[in-house]
Structure formats: structure tokens, C-alpha cells
Amino acid sequence: MKPPICYICDKDFRDSREGGLVYFKKRPSDYEWDKKMETPGMTGHPPYAEWFCGEHYEEAKKLENLTIDEAMKILRTLFKLKW
Numbered sequence: 428m429k430p431p432i433c434y435i436c437d438k439d440f441r442d443s444r445e446g447g448l449v450y451f452k453k454r455p456s457d458y459e460w461d462k463k464m465e466t467p468g469m470t471g472h473p474p475y476a477e478w479f480c481g482e483h484y485e486e487a488k489k490l491e492n493l494t495i496d497e498a499m500k501i502l503r504t505l506f507k508l509k510w
């Protein structure tokens with residue numbers, strides 16, 4: 428699992444009690460990833476989950492019923508990100 432660094436603003440909030448991990452709707456490739464992780468010894472950060480700081484968590488959480496690709500497109504527009 429990745430450390431808690433906000434996907435939107437890069438804020439590292441591992442020392443504060445804010446924000447959280449948002450699990451988005453799984454894409455076909457995410458189900459494959461889950462299956463792969465059932466193999467003993469396999470660990471990793473779910474490709475359909477991202478950390479969001481206190482400022483961005485609420486908006487991200489509202490989009491959890493979308494896939495991460497769809498949600499990020501909306502979040503990038505919403506927060507006027509350049510990437």
C-alpha cells in the first residue's frame with residue numbers, strides 16, 4: 428500500500444488525521460489485479476484506490492461509484508489541474 432499522499436495536491440498527510448483512501452469502481456483489469464494478489468507473497472497498492480487529503484477527500488468520495496479513470500477526469504477538471 429502506498430503512503431498517504433494526496434493524489435490531487437501531493438500533500439503528505441501520514442502524520443495527520445485527515446482524508447483517506449477512496450476505492451473506485453473496479454475495471455476489468457482491476458479484477459485481474461485482485462486475482463493476481465491472491466497469490467501468496469504478492470503485495471501492492473490497488474490500481475483502483477487512491478489517497479486524498481482532507482481538502483480533496485470529500486469530492487473524491489462522491490465519485491467512488493465511477494472507475495478511477497472517469498473519476499480522475501472529473502477531479503482534474505474540478506480542481507483545475509494542469510496534468
Ligand SMILES: [Zn+2]
Pocket residue numbers: 433434435436437438479480481482483
Ligand atoms: Zn489534496
